[in-house]
Amino acid sequence: MSDCIIAPSILSADFARLGEEVDAVLAAGADWVHFDVMDNHYVPNLTIGPMVCEALRKHGVKAPIDVHLMVRPVDRIVPDFARAGASLISFHPEASEHVHRTIQLIRSQGCQAGLVLNPATPVEVLDWVLADLDLVLLMSVNPGFGGQDFIPSALEKLRRVRERIDRLGKPIRLEIDGGVKAENIREIAAAGADTFVAGSAIFKAPDYADVISRMRSEVAAARGR
Numbered sequence: 001m002s003d004c005i006i007a008p009s010i011l012s013a014d015f016a017r018l019g020e021e022v023d024a025v026l027a028a029g030a031d032w033v034h035f036d037v038m039d040n041h042y043v044p045n046l047t048i049g050p051m052v053c054e055a056l057r058k059h060g061v062k063a064p065i066d067v068h069l070m071v072r073p074v075d076r077i078v079p080d081f082a083r084a085g086a087s088l089i090s091f092h093p094e095a096s097e098h099v100h101r102t103i104q105l106i107r108s109q110g111c112q113a114g115l116v117l118n119p120a121t122p123v124e125v126l127d128w129v130l131a132d133l134d135l136v137l138l139m140s141v142n143p144g145f146g147g148q149d150f151i152p153s154a155l156e157k158l159r160r161v162r163e164r165i166d167r168l169g170k171p172i173r174l175e176i177d178g179g180v181k182a183e184n185i186r187e188i189a190a191a192g193a194d195t196f197v198a199g200s201a202i203f204k205a206p207d208y209a210d211v212i213s214r215m216r217s218e219v220a221a222a223r224g225r
């Protein structure tokens with residue numbers, strides 16, 4: 001399992017040129033496309049849905065599409081995203097009536113399942129479902145907007161979740177999202193993250209390849225390579 005997946009968040013892309021923007025970050029070395037879905041209900045912003053995911057697939061995007069649902073309710077939109085070509089679907093426990101049932105639903109649709117913890121959500125929410133997950137996504141900002149500052153307590157939370165994943169011994173990815181930049185990714189990787197979402201740090205940079213390669217070098221340095 002790769003210990004450095006870079007997943008640019010298209011929340012910070014130029015939506016008028018979304019296909020080109022996604023092609024450009026993938027050509028620049030990104031691994032996944034991070035796809036933020038906001039409903040102006042669970043979070044105070046409104047973004048994109050399954051039609052845009054399907055449009056990216058029709059455009060020719062082959063990379064994994066990592067869908068982060070910030071919506072309530074969760075379950076009724078899951079099959080739509082699976083049909084639209086999502087690879088992973090992550091959701092917030094606060095937004096689901098039955099967390100374990102939603103995980104089963106996502107997997108039954110042929111997608112990998114992730115659970116997202118907000119900055120104030122305790123890690124104990126993972127206690128009875130961790131073994132059923134493919135990914136844990138820790139929010140290092142409050143969900144809803146790109147361009148916010150990284151919340152430092154996320155580092156300790158990463159360490160605690162990393163310990164739980166290692167103890168379980170299953171290949172569950174540990175993803176971090178919010179305020180991730182080339183300048184702080186080394187300590188984030190050292191705390192245990194292996195999958196890095198970055199929106200503004202990549203899409204607002206003049207050279208996508210340069211920032212992605214600097215991020216990879218910093219992660220490698222955290223691993224002592």
Ligand SMILES: O=C(CO)[C@H](O)[C@H](O)COP(=O)(O)O
Nearest residue numbers: 143144146147178179199200
């Ligand atoms: O889920 C998100 C916000 O809810 C975004 O993915 C996240 O904030 C990334 O943006 P940035 O890297 O600019 O902080």
